[in-house]
Amino acid sequence: ELKVEQNPLFLSMQEGKNYTIYCNYSTTSDRLYWYRQDPGKSLESLFVLLSNGAVKQEGRLMASLDTKARLSTLHITAAVHDLSATYFCAVDADSWGKFQFGAGTQVVVTP
Amino acid sequence: GAVVSQHPSRVICKSGTSVKIECRSLDFQATTMFWYRQFPKQSLMLMATSNEGSKATYEQGVEKDKFLINHASLTLSTLTVTSAHPEDSSFYICSARDGTGEAFFGQGTRLTVV
Numbered sequence: 001e002l003k004v005e006q007n008p009l010f011l012s013m014q015e016g017k018n019y020t021i022y023c024n025y026s027t028t029s030d031r032l033y034w035y036r037q038d039p040g041k042s043l044e045s046l047f048v049l050l051s052n053g054a055v056k057q058e059g060r061l062m063a064s065l066d067t068k069a070r071l072s073t074l075h076i077t078a079a080v081h082d083l084s085a086t087y088f089c090a091v092d093a094d095s096w097g098k099f100q101f102g103a104g105t106q107v108v109v110t111p
Numbered sequence: 112g113a114v115v116s117q118h119p120s121r122v123i124c125k126s127g128t129s130v131k132i133e134c135r136s137l138d139f140q141a142t143t144m145f146w147y148r149q150f151p152k153q154s155l156m157l158m159a160t161s162n163e164g165s166k167a168t169y170e171q172g173v174e175k176d177k178f179l180i181n182h183a184s185l186t187l188s189t190l191t192v193t194s195a196h197p198e199d200s201s202f203y204i205c206s207a208r209d210g211t212g213e214a215f216f217g218q219g220t221r222l223t224v225v
Contacts, residue, residue, distance in 0.1 A: 033214070040221070041218075041219065042117075042204055042216045042217060042218050042219040043155075043204070043216045045213075045214070045215075045216075048213065088154065088155070093157070096143055096160065097143055097145065097206075097207075097208040097212070097214065098145050098157055098160055099145070099155075099157070099206075099214070100157075101154045101155045101156075102154065103153075103154045104153075104154050106152075
């Protein structure tokens with residue numbers, strides 16, 4: 001059974017500091033996805049990582065993928081309040097497109 | 112980018128009644144759509160895979176007679192929660208992938224059964 005483990009589950013961030021969210025998975029998938037979810041809303045796509053060594057950056061967020069270690073990281077640089085949300089990683093559970101999601105990391109950024 | 116539209120965004124129904132949720136791919140055809148359920152403070156759990164023109168595939172533990180899925184066209188899948196009970200109250204989200212494999216999610220439906 002495919003498992004996707006995300007940690008930490010809760011992250012209290014101070015504005016201006018850097019933090020990392022980790023996503024471990026148990027399959028040999030070479031695709032990994034990061035999503036953001038605001039309260040009461042659906043998922044917003046952040047990154048799609050398609051191969052080993054992939055690194056993508058958007059603003060203060062940077063995601064990377066190590067398929068050999070089955071590990072992806074989401075790095076937040078100089079956190080700001082607007083980044084408060086829940087972040088999910090997800091892996092393809094089969095070739096038809098269904099996902100296995102991590103438990104999510106609730107991020108709260110405070111001054 | 113591609114859009115998946117889900118309707119309604121919120122619905123309140125009485126216990127024992129049925130509720131239908133629609134999921135449409137607006138600018139691409141989706142032979143397969145997925146239905147997820149999310150309880151408060153939890154992750155998304157796949158309920159079923161909706162296949163155009165054939166029966167849906169349900170995940171273990173999901174009652175197929177309670178959660179009826181119909182995928183009658185390449186752009187529309189519907190989820191009907193039959194004889195809803197308060198424990199069915201949840202956030203339901205559909206998704207579909209376009210021809211490039213990129214996944215798109217609907218806006219979600221907040222179901223409250225009273």
